[in-house]
Amino acid sequence: xxxxxxxxxxxxxxxxxxxxxxxxxxxxxxxxxxxxxxxxxxxxxxxxxxxxxxxxxxxxxxxxxxxxxxxxxxxxxxxxxxxxxxxxxxxxxxxxxxxxxxxxxxxxxxxxxxxxxxxxxxxxxxxxxxxxxxxxxxxxxxxxxxxxxxxxxxxxxxxxxxxxxxxxxxxxxxxxxxxxxxxxxxxxxxxxxxxxxxxxxxxxxxxxxxxxxxxxxxxxxxxxxxxxxxxxxxxxxxxxxxxxxxxx
Numbered sequence: 001x002x003x004x005x006x007x008x009x010x011x012x013x014x015x016x017x018x019x020x021x022x023x024x025x026x027x028x029x030x031x032x033x034x035x036x037x038x039x040x041x042x043x044x045x046x047x048x049x050x051x052x053x054x055x056x057x058x059x060x061x062x063x064x065x066x067x068x069x070x071x072x073x074x075x076x077x078x079x080x081x082x083x084x085x086x087x088x089x090x091x092x093x094x095x096x097x098x099x100x101x102x103x104x105x106x107x108x109x110x111x112x113x114x115x116x117x118x119x120x121x122x123x124x125x126x127x128x129x130x131x132x133x134x135x136x137x138x139x140x141x142x143x144x145x146x147x148x149x150x151x152x153x154x155x156x157x158x159x160x161x162x163x164x165x166x167x168x169x170x171x172x173x174x175x176x177x178x179x180x181x182x183x184x185x186x187x188x189x190x191x192x193x194x195x196x197x198x199x200x201x202x203x204x205x206x207x208x209x210x211x212x213x214x215x216x217x218x219x220x221x222x223x224x225x226x227x228x229x230x231x232x233x234x235x236x237x238x239x240x241x242x243x244x245x246x247x248x
Contacts, residue, residue: 014104014225015043016216019050024082024093027052027101031164034103038162046230047219048101049212052093054079054177059155062089062185069180079177086165088142088155089185096173096193098211100166100219107161117142117154119222120167124152127169127218131206133197141186143167149192153184169215170194172205 019027027050037043056067056079066089067074067081074081093099106116121137124144128135128151135152138145144152154167170193178191195205220227 012224012226013228014045014047014220014223016227016229017046017048018212018229019048021051021053021095024052024055024057024080027099028082028084031101031103035159035162035164038103038105039160043103045105045225046103047216048103049215050099050101051095051097051208052099053095054174055093056081056090056181057086057093058083058090059086059088061087066090066182066185067180068182073180077177077180079180084165085157086155087157088153090181091153091155091168091184092173092177092181093168094173094177096171096195096208098169098171098208098215100169100215102163102166102219104163104223105161106158106163111161113156113158116163117156120154120156121152123215123218123222124167124169126222127211127214128194130214130218131194131198132201132203133194141184141189143184146192146197149190150183150186151192151194151197169211171208171211 027048031048034043034046038045054077058064058066058081106113109116121142121144125135128144133146135144135146142154143150152167152169155165156163157165170191172193172195175191175193175196183189183191194211198205216227219225
């Protein structure tokens with residue numbers, strides 16, 4: 001990465017931080033810190049990838065009325081609930097779901113939020129096409145759909161033109177957990193996964209690592225980036241590392 005006096009120049013490179021399985025609040029803390037650092041120009045654009053334990057999040061457009069389960073039911077299933085700053089309503093995160101949190105400076109990408117959402121959707125549509133799953137956008141409802149069922153939820157938060165939060169692709173999560181909520185606040189829509197759609201055409205679900213790798217490649221192609229992985233070893237010896245390790 002090009003760097004002058006601690007401030008990263010605009011380039012076609014993006015750092016990839018793959019957290020693996022991590023609790024939701026830890027990932028959120030990391031995003032909040034990196035968003036501020038990106039606003040200051042202290043770090044480059046970063047793509048965070050993660051997988052979470054069972055979690056329900058409520059966005060700015062949602063409320064607890066969209067959670068159908070009782071507190072006792074949520075506790076019994078080990079599901080934690082968070083109210084967060086992203087757009088959208090209520091959604092579920094859990095094992096078997098690939099979550100992506102881009103920390104991008106949109107002021108250097110045209111300040112076009114609609115284009116940003118379109119590109120996130122395009123990443124998923126292209127990825128799913130690779131597996132012979134044909135998906136599409138749905139007018140007025142951010143995300144990616146297979147027929148009338150959502151396979152990817154999108155909800156972002158943007159401050160000083162720097163993004164956080166992002167998207168969640170259902171690879172092979174427990175879809176029964178979506179029955180505990182009104183997904184995205186849309187009562188008339190269903191939820192699906194790669195595993196469910198692939199079973200319809202006699203194919204097995206790919207390993208999460210394969211989906212993860214293809215997601216990175218597709219994201220880089222759609223957004224025009226060159227990927228720069230950031231390892232835990234590297235994180236321990238630079239400023240980015242000290243910030244991340246504080247949150248972990």
